Amino acid sequence: MKFFRTFFKSKVGLGITLGFLALIAFAFTTSDVANTSFFGGVAGGDRVAVVGDRRISTSDLTRAANDALQQRRQEEPTASMPAFIERGGLEQVLEQLLSRAAIGEYARRLGLRAGDNLVNSEIRQIGAFRGPDGQFSESVYRQALAAQGLSDATVREDLRTGLLARQLLIPATFGVTTPEALARRYAGLFKERRQGAIAFVPSAALAPAGQPSEDQLAAFYQANRAQFIRPERRVIRYAFFDEGAVAAQVEPTAEAVAAFYRDNSARFGPVERRSLNQLIVPTQQQAEAVARAVAGGQTLQAAAGASGLRTSALTRLTRDELASQTSAAVADAVFATQQGQVSRPARGVLGWHVAQVTAIERTPGRSLEQARPEIVTALREQNRARALETLSQEVDDTLNDGGSLAQVAQTLGVQVQTTPPLTTDGRIYGGAGGEVDARLRPALPTAFQMDESAPQLAEIEAGRTFLIFDVARIEESAAAPLAEVRDDVVAAWRLAQGLAAASRAADAIAAQARGGRDLREAVRLAGVANVQIETIDLTREQLAQTAGQRVPPPLALLFSMAQGTAKKLEAERRLGFYIVDLQRIEAGTVEANDPLLAQARTALAPVAGEEYAQQLVTAMRAAVGTSRNEAAIAAVRRQLAGDN
Template sequence: MATGKASRTFGWILMGLVMVGLVGFGSTNFGGSGRSIGTVGDTEIDARRYSRELQSELNAFEAQTGQRLTMQQAQAFGVDQQVLARVIAAVALEDETARLGISVGDDHLRARIVDIPAFAGVDGQFDRESYRFALEQSGLTAAGFEQTLRAEVSRQILQAAVTNGIVADDTYVDTLYGFAREARNFTWAEMPVSRLTTALPEPTEDELTAYYDANPSAFTLPETKKITYAWLDPQALVDEIEVDEAQIKALYDERNAQYNQPERRMVERLVFGSDAEAQAAADAIAAGETSFEDLVSARELALSDVDLGDLSKAELGAAADTVFALTEPGIAGPAPSDLGPALFRMNAILSARNTPIDAVRADLNAELAADAARRRVGDMVAELDDLMAGGATLEEISESHNMALEQIDWTADTSDGIAAYEAFREAAAAAVDGDFPEITLMSDGGVFALRVDALEPSRVQEQSEVAEAVLAGWQAGKRLELLADEARGLIPSLEGGESLASLGLTEVIEEGQERDAFVEGTPPAFLTEVFLMETGDWQVVPSVDGVLLVRLDAVVPVDHDGDEAAAIKANFAAQTAQEIAIDIENAFARAIQNKAGIELNRPMINAVNAQFQ
């Protein structure tokens, strides 16, 4: 039964591949059945089959990404070679099935064809006319399709014989599960640099040089572009712009609702079917028998569903007087609403707000001036573009249009000043020495143009250039080294009965930490070190700003028999068995390919590929 279902499913999948992958196949011009792109053993590799698989792969890429690959792109990505390898592997298996005499009978093949939904008529049953039409649309004959399906099913039988029965070894699964789920209990404390008591020695020149040589990345300058730019910032024009009083008044009037608001109430509303139901609910709340929240929950609603926000008296309509009569938060109603009688819960009183124009005049003036400055800059863009196209230099346009002319040493990490703008960073990253400057718009309405004057490649600075940084780095490393020595000096006391807390350190106890856990305040490799320790041992682990003292308290055994463990191991075993089966199948396919021999017709392969140009 299982074999029958698998074969039937396989048949549907195969037909789906045929019907989808062969879109447009009928128009390819490869002539008769004798055209092949090569052989594996005694079996030809049909050119149409390779074309079909290649078409299917391109269609799959387009469906996944929304973009159609050109043949040049497909070849650059190696898609054609992957498809060719897949087809060769399949044909090799079919050649082996023929050699071994593996095949399926006509009755079995007919049953598979009848079960394919693509060949069903309007009644859901196999329809010969639908079968003929589908094959005709795909450029196939019935004989050709049935031969392909028979070969596919036969190959499936051989593949199943090679891979069926493969299971993952229990010892392998248990070992990996134990490694992954093993946990540790440990006690640790941070010993900061501030606890260092040993005096820092003076370094020798040899020690400083050794530190410099060992840490070249710390003293490496990134690739730097020497850039000159002309920048017209709208903010620089604001002081020159006079705003008319009428404009200020118009903007104030436009925002009158924002500056002048009547007294409001924050209100929730629960609507009832009748006045009697609403009154009964109000009486129950007043008697303490229920609450507004309980009434809302009884309707399977959330408070957000009944929240009206803050409303003025006018916005509350017929319920306004009832709600506004409350002098503190509480329940009002029943009162009418546009949806029927309702209870209102008033949660807050918001006083009226009246903001005179004089209070916001400066802000409105600045906003209008900034808008005018941006428009003024925008009006200059076309003129600046024409000047740059005519060969004007940054120096010339900065003088003629009052643009700031500045220089910057730009790297990929620069983000100060004009480099805070994404448009400038993108332009600076793309620019190269010799490019003509272009006017570029900025997010705040400003414009700029830049020129690369020089490119300084990445380089390691000379030790003399970074003498202070070398000294500071050596001192930081030396402090950690001396601190680690002092920490190791505490271990005998700890083994003798002292605790981390008694030594003035903040003791942290961790239990059940697995390998992939993260312990806050520890470096990334901390748990790796802990899992290498023996129970009862103390160890000093370097950290960024100090060292850590840690003792392994216990190795937590792994539960191999629980329900969770059984489920995880079963899933892992199934995945592992599948991966092993794939590896075995691939090895088997390579072996039979080597045994049978492969001959490829490169001109024919190129001809097929040319159909996709």
């Protein structure tokens, strides 16, 4: 049951210890992997931690953090490294690295191993290392590693650690069962009913109307810079060229038209097509007997029926088409026969053929003048494709040799255009009007990986439209200067002041409600205005019927509290505070044959397995010993956040 899988899901899963395997696969399916040379301010040999006998270097941490950020950007394209760090992402990545190293160290102490053949097998299964034939390619593998700045030894070590993790963790989680008493307890919770009320104190209603002082505003901005981080923006210059750039090379000459006519004489010569009824028999003797019967006055259909066979019809076939379906001998025999007559027996792929020609259609050949329009159209398309291919290769060579976008555009006679600052998802930053050219969008992911003034060529419409583009300016992700976001900071300050007032009001209401008073009475006694109150009377089963919808946080809190308590909960986006008052809990009962019992047992087993795995990893870390170098960690944090 989906409700049990989500409501009782563990916060920590196997992904925290096995997730690093995904980092390798991810590195070979995206073009944006950390370039560790960017982090030159932190020595690659410095360690951020030691696990057992293994050191985790600053470069290990920076690469893992960048890989994690790129995965985050698959769901949130504008995610930035400063915001990722602010939300605790770097600490989570470090914890994963420590767990990963501990698993490897512990496995080696136990004598477990993952041999080269097993690692080779894992490498061969990674799709990014396969060549055009779908098989593993050593050259593709080496190129992929070089493109990502990885060594063969690094990849093999990561895969080897992952294989060791499987050996240790899978036995700890395999076949986990849920005790009957535990399953019954959780199944009973599903039928439990809770009654209470939820009040909401909005921040906006308590926010000050006046302006903050300059000192207040500056202090608030410094303390909350992470709220005002702007995503990375890039200004892109670009120009398109298409068949118009090669228009002078498209029109065919008279000599080319004549040569095309000569080389394709069969296409423009006379064409004869024949329709026929045919009979196929196993032996030559049978075929000759059928031919004699037809010559004696029988129809081909009657002769076939006498042998228990049936004829089949073929229509409007040329000699070559008939030969491809039967054989050259059959085609020769049919095309040597007059209309209404029966061909001599001839051997085909399936047996011996006897055919009666039912119709002959002859189309006279076309002269050069008659075929000229068709030939000119075909040659124009060939010339256009060939000229565009040659031109695009020349442009690419020019760019690779250091040519600029402006130089190439001038040579092609096309106009260079410049975008406003764009974010990674293609939006124009700052709410400026207009939209980016739709033809530019496919190149945006590449543009956000390029250096400034390093133009590239991209094919937008296969064989027809090409794009030349470069990055004119890069504006790194960082907190916006106070002067630029003053209005936003003032609004945030007011909201924060209102939130603080709402928090104090919510504390006063909760204190009154904890005395056993009705929530409405508690609000009145606390003297708080503009409070919204909603009465709640729900079972968990009713709550589960919102499957596919997100359970509101106040309701989730109501179903996790003790009876007779009142708790305060901050609303999302700092909009205010909820006061959740739980007055009564009615326990649910589950019969022995209730399907919920089996569903609870099934749903809880994986959760228990994940918990066992996490406990095992924690024990491994304690057994091998782990120490952190906080100074090095802080240096990596500063470097990634751009604070140096």
